[in-house]
Amino acid sequence: MKPQEQKTEFIRLRGEGKSYSVIADTLHISKSTCTAWERELKDAIAELKQEQLNELYSSYYMTKEARIKKLGDTLDGINTALDGADLSQIPPEKLLEYKLKYTEALKGEYTGSGTPYQFTADKIEPKDIVTALGDLLNRVRTGEVTPEQANRESTVIANLLRAYDTVEVKEKLNALESLIGSRGS
DSSP states (O other): OOHHHHHHHHHHHHHTTOOHHHHHHHHTOOHHHHHHHHHHHHHHHHHHHHHHHHHHHHHHHHHHHHHHHHHHHHHHHHHHHHHHOOTTTSOHHHHHHHHHHHHHHHHHTOOOSOOOOOOOSSSOOHHHHHHHHHHHHHHHHTTSSOHHHHHHHHHHHHHHHHHHHHHHHHHHHHHHHHHHHHHHO
8 A cells, every 4th residue: 555545544544533553453554653644634634524523414404304394294285184174074183183293293393593503623622512512502592492402412512522532532542552652662
């Protein structure tokens, strides 16, 4: 494998959160090379991680948009059936029951007009995560999001915090491994 191909693969593996040990074994390089490349390629690695987070974020909202559209279409169909129904032949309580269920489900998908905090930096820092939580709290207080939506968003934010913590611990562990490895040589 050519050096540039190795660096590209290094970026991909670090973006996936792989340790220096795994990368060194996979690419047949030393851990000290991993450390040097980490410093050299940190912006590319951060960019890849951000792209992966943005893809997850986008797919989450596209799925939500599709659910809202489907619920709305079904509710429209029920309303049309209710408008043209011969109530002497169709049990109205059954149609009303469906209407209430779909109305409640659609209401549960409501997210308000406020937009969630947007992470803009190449690398998400703990202060960004705290800001996102504060933004979410404010949107809950003003009624811009339902408690259910707030719960989903806070789960995503909590996962970001856990991912940040994991990356930070791995970086410290790799630095220690590198330091110990350099002393043993």
